[in-house]
Amino acid sequence: MTDAFDVIVIGGGVIGMSSAWRLAGTGRRVLLLERDRTGAEASSAAAGMLGAQLETSSPGPFFQLCLESRSLYQNYVDELREETGVDAQLNHNGIYQLALTETEAHALQRRMEWQIQAGGRAQFLSSREVYESEPLVARNFGALYLPDDGNIHAPLLIRALSLAVKRTCTVLEGAEAISIVTHNSLDYTVSTHSEKYVTRTVVVATGAWAPHLLPSLTGRIRPVKGQLLSIRPRRATLQRTIFHHHTYLVPKRDGTIVVGATEDKEAGFNRDVRADAVQYLLDSAQQVAPGLSDAVFVRSWIGHRPGSEDAHPWIGELAESPQLHVAVGHFRNGILLAPVTANMLLDSIERRPWPVHWQAFHPARVSHEGEVTI
Ligand code: GLY
Numbered sequence: 001m002t003d004a005f006d007v008i009v010i011g012g013g014v015i016g017m018s019s020a021w022r023l024a025g026t027g028r029r030v031l032l033l034e035r036d037r038t039g040a041e042a043s044s045a046a047a048g049m050l051g052a053q054l055e056t057s058s059p060g061p062f063f064q065l066c067l068e069s070r071s072l073y074q075n076y077v078d079e080l081r082e083e084t085g086v087d088a089q090l091n092h093n094g095i096y097q098l099a100l101t102e103t104e105a106h107a108l109q110r111r112m113e114w115q116i117q118a119g120g121r122a123q124f125l126s127s128r129e130v131y132e133s134e135p136l137v138a139r140n141f142g143a144l145y146l147p148d149d150g151n152i153h154a155p156l157l158i159r160a161l162s163l164a165v166k167r168t169c170t171v172l173e174g175a176e177a178i179s180i181v182t183h184n185s186l187d188y189t190v191s192t193h194s195e196k197y198v199t200r201t202v203v204v205a206t207g208a209w210a211p212h213l214l215p216s217l218t219g220r221i222r223p224v225k226g227q228l229l230s231i232r233p234r235r236a237t238l239q240r241t242i243f244h245h246h247t248y249l250v251p252k253r254d255g256t257i258v259v260g261a262t263e264d265k266e267a268g269f270n271r272d273v274r275a276d277a278v279q280y281l282l283d284s285a286q287q288v289a290p291g292l293s294d295a296v297f298v299r300s301w302i303g304h305r306p307g308s309e310d311a312h313p314w315i316g317e318l319a320e321s322p323q324l325h326v327a328v329g330h331f332r333n334g335i336l337l338a339p340v341t342a343n344m345l346l347d348s349i350e351r352r353p354w355p356v357h358w359q360a361f362h363p364a365r366v367s368h369e370g371e372v373t374i
Contacts, residue, residue, distance in 0.1 A: 005031040005170070007201040007349070008190050010177040010213065012038035014046075014154075014338045015327050016205035017161040018076075022342035023203075023349070024168035031197060032169045033190070035176030035209075039158030042207055045303025046335050047228060047250045047258040048154035052120075053146040054095050054243055055332055059118035061360035062312055066333065067120060068357075069340035070148065076339040077152070077160075083167065086160035089153040089253050093240040096130065096143040098288060100244060105141035112144050121148050136233075136291030137242055151241060151250050154335055177213060180204075185322055201323040201349055207306040208269070210328040214318075221314070221329050224307035225267040227277040228260040229300035231285070233292055247284035249292075256298055259285045265307065273300050307331050315341055316348045316362040325349065326363060 009020040012034030020032045034040075049055075050073060052066035077088045099105035105124075112122040123145045125133075130143045165171050175192045180202055182188050190197045204213055208223035230252075238251040250258040262277045278300050286293050308314060308329030315327045325348055327341050344358055354362070 005029050005197060005199050007031070007203065008033065008177075008188075008197055008199045009169075009203045009205060010180075010190065011205035011207060011209075012036075012162075012165070012171070012173065013041060013205065013207050014039070014043040014158065014161065014334050015207070015330060015341055016203070017158075017165045018338040018342040019203055019205060019327060019345045020169045021161065021164045022346055024165070026346065030169040031199070032165055032171045033175045033177045033192060033197075034171065034173050037173050038162040038165065038171065039155075042303040042305055042334060044155050044158050045226070045228065045301055046154040047248065047260045048152040048157070048252075048335055049095070049241060049248060049250055050090075050150045050152060050336050051095060051146075051241075051243075051333075052336060053115055053122065053149050054097060054241075055336070059114050061357040063115075063118055063120075064357040065340060065361065066336060069337045072339035072343075073150075073152070077157070080157075080160040080164055084160045084163035086156060086163060088157040088160050090150065091152070091253065092148070092150045093251075094145060094147040095149040095241040095243055096125070096134065096137075096145055098130070098137060098143045098242055098244040099141040100138060100287075102141050108142070108144040115146075120146070122146055134238060134240070134242065136236060136238060136289045138288055138290055149241070151252075152335060153252060153254075157335065177206075180213060180324065182321070182324075185320075188324060201325070203325045203327060203345055203349075205327045207328065207330075207334070208304045210306065210326065214326070217326075217328065220309050222265070222307050223267070223269055223304035224331065225264040225270060225302055226261040226305055227264075227273065227281065227300060227302045228258055229278060229281050230256045230258050230298040231292065231295035232256050232298055233295045236291070238289065238292075242288055244288045245284075247281070247288055249285060249289055257292070257295070263305075269304060271302055273302055305331050306334070313337060313341065313361050314363045315344045315358075316354075316364070318363055323349065
């Protein structure tokens with residue numbers, strides 16, 4: 001048994017690693033426990049969209065949180081590059097949300113209005129403007145252009161974060177945390193299959209697997225399987241992410257395009273790459289960008305998003321469990337929200353007051369529905 005650590009972070013995905021790295025930057029001794037390899041699950045599967053405006057459906061705290069995290073990204077990747085030499089390929093190339101019918105165009109124009117009022121930049125482009133800038137896409141009724149959304153190369157981001165935490169924290173891979181126990185609400189004992197660690201501060205960032213460790217999250221956090229694939233255009237490619245309904249095409253600097261994604265709430269932790277999902281994604285890609293129909297198929301894969309009841313994350317200290325913090329339920333936005341989540345956890349641990357728009361994501365928002373205890 002050892003108590004050499006100020007903080008134990010459980011979970012080596014993008015949220016756990018960003019938080020551990022941030023906490024280590026304050027001089028804390030941080031232990032990061034990861035049951036597999038760092039970034040083995042949803043974080044590496046992600047398409048890497050930074051869709052702060054794309055992924056939000058109304059003004060409010062979630063929109064503000066997404067914009068805030070997007071605004072942190074340049075510094076975040078610059079610092080990671082300085083620390084590790086790995087460039088996570090942040091791309092500020094904007095996103096087109098395509099209208100394939102007149103009704104969709106009207107809905108996107110309304111969307112543009114509230115986004116501008118809420119502080120985002122957005123512009124509605126005519127079909128001619130869309131065609132001139134993205135000749136591979138389908139005949140359309142225009143597009144909502146979100147110039148400040150972008151994308152990142154998720155596997156490179158994970159590589160950079162893995163190097164950063166291995167330099168600044170103690171990282172144990174293949175070390176599954178199986179219980180967190182407290183006897184006096186002051187010290188926590190975190191057990192793996194072979195060791196016990198004592199600390200005063202714990203962060204649980206185990207994504208869709210969080211209920212395994214915190215049974216009170218059962219039914220509140222659950223896996224939402226997503227399937228993606230990648231293609232390599234033979235000639236011209238897209239300049240920016242194109243999104244329509246549930247389908248996105250994200251061009252990467254390596255010349256491939258990531259096509260996503262399915263959403264399956266019933267699949268649990270199933271890992272099958274399904275033929276019908278591949279077919280659905282290819283059909284959708286063909287509908288959105290017929291100019292890519294002769295692209296070369298590269299591969300298909302799955303990830304388990306950490307879904308939550310309201311599709312928003314839970315970040316902060318659990319009621320009745322001082323200095324036991326969670327950062328889970330980021331659903332479709334773990335990559336985007338990693339920098340702001342790390343800041344929120346640091347302020348939570350240091351008991352600094354949170355701005356109002358962060359408070360909407362505190363676990364206390366649901367504590368009236370039932371006890372949240374470990
Ligand atoms: N962030 C997009 C997705 O989860 O499919």
